[in-house]
Amino acid sequence: MVRDVTVVFEPEGKRIKTSLRSTVFQVAKEANVSIRSECGGKGLCGKCRAIIRNSNAVSEVTESERTHLGQSEIDSGYRLACQTKILRNVTVMIPPESGSELREIRVPSLERKVKLNPFVKKCHVILPKPTLSDFRSDFERLLDALSQQNQKFASLEIDYEILKKLPSTFRSANWHVTVIVWNDSRIVSVEPGDTSTSLFGFAVDIGTSKIVGLLVDLLSGKTVAIGSIENPQVIHGEDVMTRITFSTVNKTHLEALQKLVVDGVNKILYQTCAEGKVNPHSVYHVVVVGNTAMHHLFLGIEPKYIALSPFTPAVKRQICATARELKIETNPRGLITFLPIIAGFVGADAIADLLATGIFESDELSLLLDIGTNTEVFVGNKEDLVCCSCASGPAFEGTHIKNGMRAVIGAIEKVRISPDFEVEYEVIGDVRPKGLCGSGIIDIVADMLKLGIIDGQGRFSRQPEMPRLRKAALEREFVVAWEDETATGKEITVTQKDVREIQLAKAAIFTGCSILMKRKKLRGEDLDRLFIAGTFGNYINPENAKFIGLVPDVPTSKIRFVGNTALTGAKMALMSRNMREKAEQISKKVRYLELVSDPIFKQAFTKTLLLARQKI
C-alpha cells in the first residue's frame, strides 16, 4: 500500500503518513487518536465528528453525513470521520465532543468489611543446610520448614519451572528464601532473601467503556492507588455488540481486542505502581471482573456465542491463569483470577455487585439494579436469588442521546427546570458543559413531565414554541444550555427522540424488575432494600427516578445508590479467599431467567413505557 499522504490530527498535533482514500476514522485508529464511535465506523451513530477546513482534501459529503449533521455544521467543515476519505495532505481537528475524555474517577461508595485472608501469601524461611546426616532433598527440606509455620503447607505442590531452579536459588541465597504460596496449596515462586514485607494485589473492573484498577497492599488490606483509563477496545466500537462482531471476522481480530484490553490493564497497573512506588513484580495476584463479553475478550475466548441465541458463555466458574499466560505485567508467576459469571449477559461484575452489597447472605429482601447498557436485576435474599438481564440500551450512560455523554468531567449531572422554564444545572468538574450524563437526563425528563412539557406518553406538548422549547429539523427539543454556555460552542438539547430512548430504557429495566418480582411472588412493599449501582452518575435524584418510573415506587429510605460496586467486589475477592469462595457459590446458586421467553414480557414492557410512578 502506497503511503503518500500526511494527516495531522489536532489539537494533539499527531502526524501520520497514510494511503490515499483511507477514511479519517481508519487513520485515527492507526494513529491511536481517540475518536468516539458507537457503530464502529459504519456511518450509523453520527458520533465520530471531525472538522476539516480544506474540503478539497477529502471526499464529498455523503448521505449519512447529511442525516447526522446540520447544513450549518457541514458548512463549518464538520464531517463524520468514518465517511470521509482522504485525498491529499490534510489537517483534521477532533472537536471536544468527539475526542477522548478525562474520566472522573469515583471511589466506590459502598465497601463491606472483610477479614484479610488473601489467596497469595508470603513466608520467609531459613533452611538448615544439608549435611551427611540430613540429606533431605531441597524441596522436602523446604516443605518441612514451611510446615513448621503452617501445618497445611506440608503438602504444597510446586510448579516444575520453579522446582527446576531450587538448587541454585537456595545456594545463592544462602538458604534464606521467601516463598510465595497460592491458595495454601501451591508454591508459585521462590525469591532469595526476606521479601515477606512487601506483597501486593490488583483489582480490576473491565467495563465496556472504562477500565478501573486498584492497587492493594495485601499485608494491610489498604488501597495504595487507584487508576483508570478508557477501554482501548473502544476504537473497535463503543458497544459490546460492535466489538463482538469485529472479533468474529477472524482470529487476528479477537487477538487484537484481547491485546488492547490487556495493554489497558497493564497501563493502569504501571500507573498505580508508579504512584504507590511499588515494583510491579511484587504484585502476585490480580482479581478481574467485567461483563461476560469483556470476560471472553480479556481471556481470548471467542465471544460469538454469547451474542447469538441462546447466548451461552464458554464457562461460568472462575478462571485462573498465570500472568505470563495472559501477558499481564505483574510478577510473571503471579496469578490472574477472573471471578465467575452467571450467564451470557450477567457477568463477573454482577457477582462483584453481590459481594459488595451482600444481598446474597442477608435476611433482608433486596432488589438490586446495576444500570448500564445491559441492566442486571437481582431479587431475593440468602434463601434464594433470581436475576435477569434487561437490554436497557446505553441511554443512561449517555449513548444514543443526542448530547449524551458519560458521567465524566464536563457532563451535566443535575438539572432543575423552574416553572418559568429557566434551567439550573451542575456540571461534573465545575467546567463548561459538554453534554448530559444519565442522572442529568433523568432530572430533565422528570421536570419536563412535572411542567407538562412532555406528557406521560413522552410526547412533547403542543403548547406554543418558546426559546427553550422549539421544533428543530424533524422533531421538538428542549434547550438545556445555550451555545454561549457550553464548552463546544453548541447548544445542549434534549430531543423527542432522546425522551423515547429514555422511555425504552426504563421500560426494559422496569419490565425485568416486575417479571422477577412476579416469579418470586413478591410485591414492592415486601422489599427491604433497593440497591442501585451503575456509572450513570452517582448523584441520581431518587424522587425523580421514581417520578418517571425508572425505579419502583418504594420509600426513599429503602433506596441506596451504591456506585461502582463491581470494583469494590473485586477488591473484596482480592483480600479474602472466603469472598472468592462465595463468588463461586453465588455463580452456582443464582437462578438466571431468560426474559424474552417469558409470556408476559411484551405486555409488561408496553405498560411500563409510561412515564409515571410505578408500583411493583
Next chain:
Amino acid sequence: MVRDVTVVFEPEGKRIKTSLRSTVFQVAKEANVSIRSECGGKGLCGKCRAIIRNSNAVSEVTESERTHLGQSEIDSGYRLACQTKILRNVTVMIPPESGSELREIRVPSLERKVKLNPFVKKCHVILPKPTLSDFRSDFERLLDALSQQNQKFASLEIDYEILKKLPSTFRSANWHVTVIVWNDSRIVSVEPGDTSTSLFGFAVDIGTSKIVGLLVDLLSGKTVAIGSIENPQVIHGEDVMTRITFSTVNKTHLEALQKLVVDGVNKILYQTCAEGKVNPHSVYHVVVVGNTAMHHLFLGIEPKYIALSPFTPAVKRQICATARELKIETNPRGLITFLPIIAGFVGADAIADLLATGIFESDELSLLLDIGTNTEVFVGNKEDLVCCSCASGPAFEGTHIKNGMRAVIGAIEKVRISPDFEVEYEVIGDVRPKGLCGSGIIDIVADMLKLGIIDGQGRFSRQPEMPRLRKAALEREFVVAWEDETATGKEITVTQKDVREIQLAKAAIFTGCSILMKRKKLRGEDLDRLFIAGTFGNYINPENAKFIGLVPDVPTSKIRFVGNTALTGAKMALMSRNMREKAEQISKKVRYLELVSDPIFKQAFTKTLLLARQKI
C-alpha cells in the same frame, strides 16, 4: 573460526568441514558420529580409538596415547581421537570397538500383573445443544455430560488454554467430542469426534548408557512396540560424573545435555510409534524412570549437588510436567511423570525395581541388588525397607575393563575354562566377539579362581607362563579369545588390573549388603529371596557369582535374576494409578542409609575384597 579442513568419517562416510587443530573427538561430536569415551575426551580412558592412515594429516602421538595403545597399534595408525589434532584434510576410520553398537534389546523377564487403571482416560460425550431453556455454559454443559459417565468428573478442572477453545471446538465438532482426563481430576485436551478407541502411553527407562522405551496401548495394557538407543549424552562422557562435571561449566551445557536426552526419548517414541502405526499425538502419558543424575538432567535441574557431599537431590517426589514444557513430542498436552526418587544415588529406576519385584508389599524378606555403576541394595519386606547405594564402579557393565563392553551384540556373555586351560564361550548375537560383558567376566574370574590361575587375593599365580597365561607389558593377563577369533582382529584378554576392578566392584556391593543386613539385624539364612537386577547380562551364572563372593552364599533356589526391572516398573506405573501412588509411598517410606558414614564400612570393605564364598 576458520573452517578450512575436511574430515571424512568411515565407515559411515560422513563429511564435515572444521577448523585447524580441532581434535578428532571434537569433530566427531560435531558431526554426530558416535565414538566411545569414558572420560569425555580427557585422554584418561583410552576408549576413543580411531585409525588414521595418513599420519602427516594429524598431530604427533602423545604420552597418553603411548600409555593406552601398543606400539604395533600406533604403527598401524591407531590413535586416541581426543589426543589427535587435525592439521589437514583427513579420513578417520572408527573401528568397531569404538563405534556405536547395535544394542541387544532384552524384554524384561519379570512382570507382575497389574489392574489396568491408567492416569489418563478418554471419554466420548455427545452434548445436548444449547437452547433458550438450556443456556448452560459450554464448560458446565461438558461437566454435566461427563458426570453422567463418572460421578467424579463433576468437579474436573480444565487448563485455561483448552477452555479458551471450547466454543469453537464444540461447534465445529457438532457437539460430539472426546475428552482426555488426567488423574480423574483435570481435562487436558478435548478432541473433536470420537477418538476414544485410541489411547497410548509410553514408558521410558533412561539409563546412563542406554534409553529403552515401551509403547503401551492404554486401553488393553498391551505393549505395542519396544525400542532403544544409546543415550546420546554419551558424547559428553560415558559415566554420570563426567556428565555432571560437564553440566556445571555453564547453563548452555546443562541445556545441551537435557536436549540430547529429550531428543533420544523422542527418537524412540517415533521409532515405536512407526512400528506400531500409532500417531504420536495419541500418546498422552509418559512415565519416565532413571537414576537421580538422569532424572535431574532430563528435567533440566542442576545436578551439581547430587555429586557433592552430602549428595542432596532437588526433589524426591514425582514430577509432573507437560509434554510441551519438556519438548517431548507426544501430544503437546500429554503429561510426563518422572517417578519419585529416594536419594542422590538411589533413583526412580530403583523405585521401579521395587514396583516390579513387589518386595515392598511382600511378607517375604528380600534382598534386592540392582547392579550397575552404582549398585542399589534394598533389604526388607512390607514392614520396613532400607537401602543404600554402593559405588561399585562400572566394571560389571564392561567399563574400566580392558576388553570390557556392555551386554550387547558381540559381547562374550558366558565362559568356561577347562582344566587344560581351553576356553569355551558364548557371544551375544552369535557373532565374532568384540569384548566381554559383565556375566562373561564373572565366569572367567570364577573359573580362574577354581583352576588356581588367580588366588583368593586376586593375584595371578606365579606358575610358568603358557600361551593363554602370560605377562604383557606391565602385568599378567589371560587370553580369552585369540586375534583370529575376534571381530576386531585383536586378542580379548583379562588382565590383573581387570581382576582388581572386579574385586573392588564386588567388595563395594557386598559391603553394602552386609551393612544393611547388620542394621536390620539379619543373617543370610533369614532371607527368603535374593533378586538381582541389572544389564550386565541376563544369563549370569549364580554358582559362579556366589563362588567369587559377588552375591551372598544363599541357596540358588532363592536367587532370581530379573533383568531390567526398571522398565517393567515404569510400565506398571503407566498402566496403574495405584502403582504410581505406591511409588510415592515407597519414596517416602524407604530409609536411605549413607554408607560412608558407617563406622564398620572400611573393615567390611577390606574383608570382602577376598574372592571366596561369603556368608552374610
